[in-house]
Amino acid sequence: MRNLKAVLASAAISLTLVACGDNDTTEQKKEAAPAKKEAVEQKAPEKVEPVKIGFVYVSPIGDAGYTYQHDLGRKAIEEKFGDKIKVSFVESVAEGPDAERVIMNYAKSDYKAVFATSFGYMNPTLKVAKSFPKVAFEHATGYKRAANVNTYLARFYESRYLTGLVAGSMTKSNVIGYVAAFPIPEVVRGINAFTRGIRAVNDKAQVRVIWTNSWFDPGKEREAADTLIGQKADVLTMHADSPATIQAAEDAGIYAIGYNSDFSKFGPNSHLTSSVTNWAPYYVKRVGEILDGSWKGNQDTWEGLSADMVQVAPFHNDVPQEVRDHVEQAKADIIAGKLHPFAGPINDNEGKERVAGGQTMSDGDMLGFNWYVEGVVGKLPQ
Amino acid sequence: MIRIEPRLSPSKIMVYGAPLLAVGLTLVAGALLFGALGYSPTRSMYLFFIAPISDSYGLTELFLKATPLTLCAVGLAVGFRGNVWNIGAEGQLTMGAIAAGAIAVTWHDSTSFLLLPIMMMAGVLGGLAWAAIPAFLKTRFHANEILTSLMLTYVASLFLGYLVNGPLRNPEGFNFPESRMFGDAGLMPLLVEGSRLHIGALIALFIVLLAWLIMSRTLIGFQIKVVGLTPLAAHYAGFSPKKIIWMSLLLGGGLAGLAGMFEVAGPIGQLQPVISPGYGFTAIIVAFLGRLHPVGILCAALLVALSYLGGETVQMELSLPLAVTGVFQGMLLFFLLACDVLINFRFVLGSKRKAVP
Numbered sequence: 001m002r003n004l005k006a007v008l009a010s011a012a013i014s015l016t017l018v019a020c021g022d023n024d025t026t027e028q029k030k031e032a033a034p035a036k037k038e039a040v041e042q043k044a045p046e047k048v049e050p051v052k053i054g055f056v057y058v059s060p061i062g063d064a065g066y067t068y069q070h071d072l073g074r075k076a077i078e079e080k081f082g083d084k085i086k087v088s089f090v091e092s093v094a095e096g097p098d099a100e101r102v103i104m105n106y107a108k109s110d111y112k113a114v115f116a117t118s119f120g121y122m123n124p125t126l127k128v129a130k131s132f133p134k135v136a137f138e139h140a141t142g143y144k145r146a147a148n149v150n151t152y153l154a155r156f157y158e159s160r161y162l163t164g165l166v167a168g169s170m171t172k173s174n175v176i177g178y179v180a181a182f183p184i185p186e187v188v189r190g191i192n193a194f195t196r197g198i199r200a201v202n203d204k205a206q207v208r209v210i211w212t213n214s215w216f217d218p219g220k221e222r223e224a225a226d227t228l229i230g231q232k233a234d235v236l237t238m239h240a241d242s243p244a245t246i247q248a249a250e251d252a253g254i255y256a257i258g259y260n261s262d263f264s265k266f267g268p269n270s271h272l273t274s275s276v277t278n279w280a281p282y283y284v285k286r287v288g289e290i291l292d293g294s295w296k297g298n299q300d301t302w303e304g305l306s307a308d309m310v311q312v313a314p315f316h317n318d319v320p321q322e323v324r325d326h327v328e329q330a331k332a333d334i335i336a337g338k339l340h341p342f343a344g345p346i347n348d349n350e351g352k353e354r355v356a357g358g359q360t361m362s363d364g365d366m367l368g369f370n371w372y373v374e375g376v377v378g379k380l381p382q
Numbered sequence: 383m384i385r386i387e388p389r390l391s392p393s394k395i396m397v398y399g400a401p402l403l404a405v406g407l408t409l410v411a412g413a414l415l416f417g418a419l420g421y422s423p424t425r426s427m428y429l430f431f432i433a434p435i436s437d438s439y440g441l442t443e444l445f446l447k448a449t450p451l452t453l454c455a456v457g458l459a460v461g462f463r464g465n466v467w468n469i470g471a472e473g474q475l476t477m478g479a480i481a482a483g484a485i486a487v488t489w490h491d492s493t494s495f496l497l498l499p500i501m502m503m504a505g506v507l508g509g510l511a512w513a514a515i516p517a518f519l520k521t522r523f524h525a526n527e528i529l530t531s532l533m534l535t536y537v538a539s540l541f542l543g544y545l546v547n548g549p550l551r552n553p554e555g556f557n558f559p560e561s562r563m564f565g566d567a568g569l570m571p572l573l574v575e576g577s578r579l580h581i582g583a584l585i586a587l588f589i590v591l592l593a594w595l596i597m598s599r600t601l602i603g604f605q606i607k608v609v610g611l612t613p614l615a616a617h618y619a620g621f622s623p624k625k626i627i628w629m630s631l632l633l634g635g636g637l638a639g640l641a642g643m644f645e646v647a648g649p650i651g652q653l654q655p656v657i658s659p660g661y662g663f664t665a666i667i668v669a670f671l672g673r674l675h676p677v678g679i680l681c682a683a684l685l686v687a688l689s690y691l692g693g694e695t696v697q698m699e700l701s702l703p704l705a706v707t708g709v710f711q712g713m714l715l716f717f718l719l720a721c722d723v724l725i726n727f728r729f730v731l732g733s734k735r736k737a738v739p
Contacts, residue, residue, distance in 0.1 A: 060704065090697045091704045094659035097649035100578070101443050102694055108439070109698070119558065120654060143556055182655065183547060185557045213543050213655070370557045381547055 048084070051113075051291060053077070054106035055089035056099060058118035059216040064261035065241035066215070066277075067091065070117045070140075073279030077287045084291060095120025100127060107132040113290050115283070116140065118215075119184070125149060136295050138286060141186060143367070148297040152282055155304025156186075156259075157193035157366070158334050159275035161341035162312050162327050163257045164197020166272050167205075167235045169323045170255055171198075174205045177228025179238035179245045181215050183381045187239045188369040190259075193341045194237065195375040201326070207376045208233060216241040222248055229254065235272070246271055255318075262313035274313035281308055302363065306335045342366060347374045386723070387730045396725045401671065401678070403724075404717035405685070411713055421700055429699050430692035430710070440691070442577035446649060447687035449586045450475070450641035450658065452680055454665030456593045457637030459674040461630035463597070464606035465613070468631055470516065470531030471638040472662025473538035474509035478639025479646045480542055481508030483653040486568035486646070487550050487561045497567045502643055509639015510632050512538060517631040521624045527631065535662070543655050550653055561653035570648045582644035589637065593676040606630060638662060667711070671718060686711065 055074050057067040071089070078087050090102050099121045106114045107128050113136040116125045122142035129137045129149045137149040145151055167176050176198060180187050195207045208231055210224035221240050225248035228236060237257040238245035243266035249256035250267040258264075258274030282301060289295040303309045312331065315324055333339035344355035349372040355361055372380055393399075412430070413423035434440050454471040461468045482505040489497060515534060519525035543559070552562040570580035597603040609616040609626045616623065645657055668686055672679030693707025 054698065088698045088701055090694050093694075095656065096654060096659070097446070097578070097645065098659060098690075100649065101447075101691075102698075104439075105694065105698065123563070123652070143558075182543075182559060184559055213540070368556045381544070 050083055050086040052106075052109070052111040053085055053087045053287060053290070054103075054111045054114045055087070056093050056102050056106075056114065056116045056118070056121060057089055057091040058093060058095065058120070059241050060091050062241070064243055064258075064263055064266070066260045067117070067241065069260050069277045070115075070279055073283040074115075076280035077283045080284050081287060081291065085287065093121075096124075100124035103128045103137075107135045112136060113138065113287070113295075119186075136286075136290055136297070145298050145300060150286075150297055150299045150301070152301040153186075154277050154279070154309040155302060156275065156277060156310055157189050157341055158304040159310040159312050160190045160193040160259075161197040161200075161334075162330055163237070163273055163275045164194040164199075165201055165327050165330060166197075166315070166319060166323055167194065167237065167255075167257055168198035168200065168202035169326075170272060170319070171202065171205050171235045173232045173234045174202065175231060175233045176205055176207045177225065177231070177233030177236040178207050178209045179221050179224045179228070179236065179240055180209050180211055181240045182213060183211060185367055185369040188372070188380065189366055190239050191376060192369060192373040195373050196341050196346075199373075199375045205375065209376065209378060211381065212240055214240070218242040218244040221245055225249065226252075243267075255316075258313065264313065264316075272316045272319055276311040276313050278309055278311055304334075305331060348372060349374050349376050349378075383732065385730050385732070386727050389726055389728050392725050393728070396721075397673070400721035400724055401673065401682075401718060404714060404721045407717040407721070408710065408714045411717070412710060415709070419702070421702070426696060426700060426702075429695050431688065433699075434688065434691035434695050438574070439577055442574050442579035444684060444687050444691060445583045446577075446579050447690060448680075448683040449583045450645055450661040451665050451668050451683040451686060452586050452590060453637045453641035453644070454634075454662050455668040455672065455679045455683060456590055456676050457634035458665055459669040459672070459676070459679055460593065460597065460606060461634050462610075462669060462674055464610040464626045464630050466520075466627050466630045467528045468513065468516065468531050468634045469528050469666065470513070470533075470535045470662070471634060471665050472658060472660065473531070473535030474512045474635040474638035475642035475645075475658050475662050476535070476538040476542055477512040477642070478505035478509035479642030479653070479657045480538075480545060481505055481639070482643035483561060483564075483646045484545070484550060486564040487653065490562055490565045490568065492565060493567050495567065497565075498570070498647070501568060501647055502640065505639045505643025506636045507639070509642060510636040512639070513631045513635020514628075517628050520627055520631075527627075531631075539656070542653070542657065546653050546655050552652075559655050563652045564647065568647060569651060570644065578649045580644070580648045582648055585640075586644075587680075590676045590680050597676065602629065638665075667715060671714070685714075689714070 057070060059067045061067050061071045074087055074089060093099050093102050095118060103114055103116060103124055115138045117140045119141040122139055122144055125137050125139045126144055126146060126149060129146055133148055135148065139149060139151050141153050142151050178191055180191060191209060198205045198207065208228055210227060212220040212224055214220060221238060221242050221244035225236055225245040229252045235255045236245050236249045237259060239259055243263055246256045246258055246263045246267040249270040254270060255272050256267055256270045257272050260277050262274045262276055264271045312327060330339055340360045342361040344359040345353060345357040346355040348354050370380060409427065413427050416426040417423040435444050454475060458468055458471055482501040485501050485504050512534060516527040516530040519530050520527045546559040546561055550561045552560055570582055573579045573581055573583060605621045606626055609621055609623055642657060646653060664686060668679055668682045672682035689707055689710050693704060696702045696706055697704060
């Protein structure tokens with residue numbers, strides 16, 4: 001049944017894409033026309049081959065979500081660097097052997113840089129990077145680097161914390177539902193930051209988590225969301241790539257908070273705000289370095305609100321002014337370093353103290369999160 | 383006017399000609415589709431079907447991608463011939479990968495040349511054991527194997543998720559759900575230096591030939607075909623349907639498990655939350671595209687593998703969406719089913735049956 005659904009869904013997607021494809025080509029033609037004119041006016045400037053840059057996406061780009069945000073970053077570099085670069089992407093690349101082939105094909109076809117945007121591309125990226133020391137590789141969310149491999153990540157947890165403040169203020173049932181993909185540290189960190197935000201304004205509220213074991217599975221996400229609604233959740237959020245959770249909240253007449261993209265168009269009545277990731281500044285910076293030759297490997301980037309890599313989407317009308325002010329204040333404090341979502345004292349949800357008062361979790365501890373903070377119901381799958 | 387008229391007997395030419403005709407029609411329709419999208423049909427067809435395999439690296443990648451598809455499909459086809467509908471090759475593949483991977487992870491610092499053969503055996507046994515469950519349920523309780531084998535696929539993938547999140551997780555991996563990388567002794571030897579093609583591809587080829595021999599030259603092959611075609615005749619002949627069910631499910635499961643072992647000990651090199659991007663399900667298409675014949679399946683697996691590679695190339699070169707790959711595979715199946723009509727029917731010109739002179 002799920003496969004039948006998938007077939008139908010992909011058929012529908014392919015139809016829309018075919019329709020969109022037509023528009024894209026006409027737009028490209030429109031854009032290309034003035035560029036040509038300029039070239040003529042400048043009287044045959046030196047022909048410089050554009051620098052080729054490739055992106056590898058784990059899911060379809062779609063209308064919102066993780067890959068969609070990366071693709072906005074790709075568009076930002078296209079806009080910024082114009083015909084100095086030629087950018088291409090491959091979407092829905094499975095983590096594993098397929099990823100290595102796609103990355104390899106980029107490297108073999110004289111691409112100067114490859115952005116591998118999913119955790120499971122880590123080992124394939126490193127394997128290919130070894131054979132192509134002159135190609136720059138950028139891997140999102142991983143922890144292994146090399147002379148020509150950088151890693152980068154956004155401090156999602158900062159905006160998660162801010163949206164947690166909103167959820168904690170808006171809930172009446174004091175049950176908040178969380179549809180989550182995989183029990184990996186990155187996702188657990190989001191759950192914990194969100195819960196810390198909720199608990200900062202509402203110490204009675206609880207967060208209930210359901211795992212879907214998939215980054216993108218609208219059917220499972222919808223089921224999980226409906227189950228959480230059945231458990232009296234009146235605010236939902238998700239760490240998954242489809243809008244199913246927002247739509248479930250919309251249908252049930254409760255609130256929802258999005259992740260990665262601004263999901264407001266999927267829930268005009270339910271969508272309070274979203275924790276948004278903005279890769280554009282990072283991509284513009286790195287591509288600039290590749291063009292002027294200053295790019296270096298072995299670097300790790302982990303930036304958040306202060307570098308504009310994470311943002312909070314515009315609020316729904318239902319969010320009262322004092323909540324908005326509180327979020328703004330907390331945001332300013334995080335940027336100023338006065339507030340940290342994981343500043344002690346922090347207890348885990350079994351009552352054990354994990355971070356003492358006056359201390360703040362280190363980046364290393366946050367990167368390896370494998371326990372729930374107080375306020376999350378249940379046990380982390382081990 | 384053109385009429386469709388039943389043939390007196392199925393056309394021998396069309397049994398083999400229909401798949402070729404379907405491929406041809408897919409190429410024509412694909413070229414038209416690309417043309418309608420505003421891309422040069424010849425260039426896009428070149429990028430889709432020729433460019434991916436225009437160098438030796440591309441060829442090795444094609445064989446690498448076709449290997450698990452072939453192994454799964456050959457095993458499934460034997461069952462399909464005998465009316466045993468194993469839909470769960472994906473789960474059997476996963477269990478094979480788990481069994482082999484658990485051994486590789488446990489003895490990751492072993493340098494023994496025995497490790498790899500043991501992993502292969504474990505892979506086969508893992509898939510075989512998983513397929514034995516539907517076989518037992520079918521023969522003992524008449525439970526429909528389509529349902530049980532499919533459901534067990536989800537159990538297998540959840541079990542894998544549990545293992546890489548827990549017992550088999552890499553202790554140095556920051557709690558990410560992955561096992562450690564296998565040691566060198568736990569990796570398949572490469573066939574071509576500098577590529578990822580390993581000896582599993584040769585073993586798969588050998589298995590294709592073996593399956594062909596078994597199906598065409600042995601009593602058990604004959605029994606499977608008879609049970610599939612006319613169960614009643616098989617009953618009168620005293621062939622045991624239970625034996626056929628057990629045999630074909632265990633064979634399908636074992637081969638799928640071997641395919642899973644080849645994946646983890648080949649291009650992946652570790653256990654991760656998802657092993658196969660749907661090889662077990664795609665193998666069903668491959669089995670039918672290849673007419674349930676081992677050699678046909680080999681060709682079909684190469685063709686389907688090429689469609690994946692080509693889909694990536696047109697995305698990279700033309701920025702076409704991934705859905706193009708799906709559209710191509712869909713057209714291929716559509717034309718194949720449509721062309722199958724020609725086996726039992728033929729087109730005749732003229733509005734009426736001509737009077738006998």
